[in-house]
Amino acid sequence: xxxxxxxxxxxxxxxxxxxxxxxxxxxxxxxxxxxxxxxxxxxxxxxxxxxxxxxxxxxxxxxxxxxxxxxxxxxxxxxxxxxxxxxxxxxxxxxxxxxxxxxxxxxxxxxxxxxxxxxxxxxxxxxxxxxxxxxxxxxxxxxxxxxxxxxxxxxxxxxxxxxxxxxxxxxxxxxxxxxxxxxxxxxxxxxxxxxxxxxxxxxxxxxxxxxxxxxxxxxxxxxxxxxxxxxxxxxxxxxxxxxxxxxxxxxxxxxxxxxxxxxxxxxxxxxxxxxxxxxxxxxxxxxxxxxxxxxxxxxxxxxxxxxxxxxxxxxxxxxxxxxxxxxxxxxxxxxxxxxxxxxxxxxxxxxxxxxxxxxxxxxxxxxxxxxxxxxxxxxxxxxxxxxxxxxxxxxxxxxxxxxxxxxxxxxxxxxxxxxxxxxxxxxxxxxxx
Numbered sequence: 001x002x003x004x005x006x007x008x009x010x011x012x013x014x015x016x017x018x019x020x021x022x023x024x025x026x027x028x029x030x031x032x033x034x035x036x037x038x039x040x041x042x043x044x045x046x047x048x049x050x051x052x053x054x055x056x057x058x059x060x061x062x063x064x065x066x067x068x069x070x071x072x073x074x075x076x077x078x079x080x081x082x083x084x085x086x087x088x089x090x091x092x093x094x095x096x097x098x099x100x101x102x103x104x105x106x107x108x109x110x111x112x113x114x115x116x117x118x119x120x121x122x123x124x125x126x127x128x129x130x131x132x133x134x135x136x137x138x139x140x141x142x143x144x145x146x147x148x149x150x151x152x153x154x155x156x157x158x159x160x161x162x163x164x165x166x167x168x169x170x171x172x173x174x175x176x177x178x179x180x181x182x183x184x185x186x187x188x189x190x191x192x193x194x195x196x197x198x199x200x201x202x203x204x205x206x207x208x209x210x211x212x213x214x215x216x217x218x219x220x221x222x223x224x225x226x227x228x229x230x231x232x233x234x235x236x237x238x239x240x241x242x243x244x245x246x247x248x249x250x251x252x253x254x255x256x257x258x259x260x261x262x263x264x265x266x267x268x269x270x271x272x273x274x275x276x277x278x279x280x281x282x283x284x285x286x287x288x289x290x291x292x293x294x295x296x297x298x299x300x301x302x303x304x305x306x307x308x309x310x311x312x313x314x315x316x317x318x319x320x321x322x323x324x325x326x327x328x329x330x331x332x333x334x335x336x337x338x339x340x341x342x343x344x345x346x347x348x349x350x351x352x353x354x355x356x357x358x359x360x361x362x363x364x365x366x367x368x369x370x371x372x373x374x375x376x377x378x379x380x381x382x383x384x385x386x387x388x389x390x391x392x393x394x395x396x397x398x399x400x401x402x403x404x405x406x407x408x409x410x411x412x413x414x415x416x417x418x419x420x421x422x423x424x425x426x427x428x429x430x431x432x433x
Contacts (some may be wrong), residue, residue, distance in 0.1 A: 007385060008033040008293070023282075027051075027289040030296055038304035048294045054291020055284050056105045057165055058243060059172060063158050063283060065246025068276040070112035070254040073185055075272060076257025078224045079121035082107045085221035088214040095198025097133055099191050100206070101140065102147040106187040109151015111227055113158050115374055115382050118148040123389040132377045135203050138310055142401035146408060147190055149371035152337065153364065154183035156249065158232050159337050161242065162287065163363045166294065166345035170359045172242040173235045178422045179361050182368055182415045186400075189407035214292050223256055236429050283338060290342030290361035298346055298394030307351040317355040323417050324348050325369055332373015337382065340370050357419070360432055364422040365415055372408050375401070 011032045015025035025048070029373035034043040044415050048424045086103040092098055104126065108120035123144040152159050155176035183290075230252060231245045240248065257264040264272075297303060310320050328348075331340050345366065351364040374382040377394050387394055426432035 004033055004296075005302050005305075007036055008296065016334075017336045022336060023286045023289045024116040026286075026293050026343075027375055030289070030293045031351060033296060050295045052290035053296075054165075054288045059161060059165060060284070061181035062156075062161050062172070062243040062246035064276060064280040065250050066113045066156050066158055066161075067279050067283075068119040068273065069246070069249035070114045070117055070242070071272050071276050071279075072222070072250070072253040072257050073108075073112050073227075074114075074117045074121050075268070076253065078111060079108050081106070081217075081221040081224060081261075082111075083122065083125060087206060088111070088217035090208050092208045093195065094205060095195045095203055097126070097130045097135060098140070098143050098194035098203070100192045101130065101143045102187055102194060105144060105147035106150045106154065107225065109148055110154035110183070111151075111224060112154075113151060115148040115151050115371070116385050118151050119144055119382050119385045120339070120389060122148070123386050127284040127386075127390045135198075135206055136201070136400065138392055138397045139197070139201075139400040141386050141390040141392055142397045142404055143166045143190070143194060144362075144389075145375040145382050145397070146401065146404040147187065148382050148386070149374045150183045150187050150190075150410075152371045152374070153179045153186070155228075155367055156180050156242075156245065157367070157369055158283070159341060160363065160371075162338055163341050163345060164288070165408070167349055167359050167363060170363060171426075171431055174360050174361055174426040175272065176232060176235060176242065177425045177429055177431055178364050179367075180425060181421050182364050182411070185409055185414065186371075186411045187370070187420065189411045190404055193403045193407045199401075222324075223260055227252055227256075231335070236320065236431070253359045286336075287342060288336045290339045293389060294342055294346045297343070303347045303350050306347055307354060309352070310351055317357075318417065320351065320355055321357075321365075324351065325365070325412065325416060328366065328369040329372055329376075332380075334379050334388075335373070335378040336379070337367075337370045337374065339368065340373075358423065358432070360426055361419045361422045365412070366417055368412050372405070372412065 008029055010023055012029035016026055019385060031043060031047055034046065083100065083104045086100040090096065090099045090103060101122065104122045105118045108122055109115055112118060127137065127140045127144060131137045160175040160179060161172055164170045164175055227249060231249055233244055234240045235242060260264065310323060314320060328344065331344060349359060349362055374380050377383060383394060389399065421433055
């Protein structure tokens with residue numbers, strides 16, 4: 001087992017260091033590891049079977065639907081209306097534009113299910129606007145990068161669906177409901193830091209808008225926000241499954257963008273669908289390759305060995321969870337979320353369950369943890385997108401980002417050690433026994 005695990009890990013990281021795409025790194029590392037045990041033909045056949053089996057899931061059909069609805073929302077004028085709504089509601093508070101940035105990213109990320117989409121859509125407007133109003137560009141970029149990650153926790157979230165598959169059948173509905181409080185908690189702490197930072201730097205407040213103007217802005221954004229209610233309400237009420245909710249999200253977002261907001265023409269749909277198909281293909285290939293790697297990890301009893309090793313370090317659940325968190329933060333800084341979830345769920349979930357943690361609680365902790373990696377160097381996708389939008393460098397935004405990192409880590413610790421934050425809503429709606 002030790003030799004197999006060593007071969008797998010060393011091969012994988014060598015390929016990553018050589019700039020091989022991560023999905024190919026995972027697949028090749030898995031094949032090389034198997035070749036040390038069996039002949040080439042059976043090894044390739046086994047990997048092919050495991051890859052096909054990894055994506056042969058009805059629940060995964062929700063992913064292309066939510067990707068497509070997110071792209072339609074991104075092009076359909078949703079971001080602009082959410083920003084105007086947030087500006088009307090909280091723009092007058094200290095650090096008003098920074099607070100608007102956080103709230104807009106949180107709402108748009110939750111609706112679109114994509115941190116990168118939230119960064120691009122919200123950041124392209126908010127970063128220049130914040131700079132125009134006297135905010136430091138690097139601070140505005142840091143706020144956008146960190147706030148956009150909340151969309152990975154607040155449903156509908158593709159990464160929660162992937163975790164449900166990797167964990168062996170955890171309820172997607174329960175995960176979706178469980179993500180609300182943790183996601184809003186992260187947004188709250190980010191807004192708190194933004195307010196304090198803005199007061200210390202003397203950044204301006206926004207204007208207090210007339211009451212009827214506020215109502216008008218909220219009403220304009222309400223149809224977009226209604227998507228969250230339709231998706232989650234339908235799932236909780238047992239009207240449709242998460243996969244069916246994805247299809248409904250596509251139809252609703254299409255109606256919103258084409259008929260209500262009229263921001264997308266029918267002729268533009270082909271390019272949006274093509275882009276969604278490309279993103280789906282990348283995600284599904286990652287899932288397939290990671291499923292093969294997860295299988296060989298389980299076959300060689302590597303998760304059990306890691307569990308025993310951690311328990312030899314300490315039997316204190318608080319210490320074990322801290323070790324898992326620090327490991328995942330490091331992983332998130334170097335690896336994309338999808339393969340990280342697929343590879344490390346079967347490794348750390350048995351450890352978490354052995355100390356009494358529920359799969360729902362662990363899943364939210366895992367996704368929140370890896371979300372921090374999305375805005376962390378050297379690999380964080382959101383970090384690169386936000387810097388690209390703002391036309392700045394990673395080195396320049398690290399300093400203003402540090403207080404925001406601390407806020408996210410503090411929220412992570414609360415979610416880790418207070419199960420009720422993740423489990424209250426699923427229990428309330430009868431989704432968690």
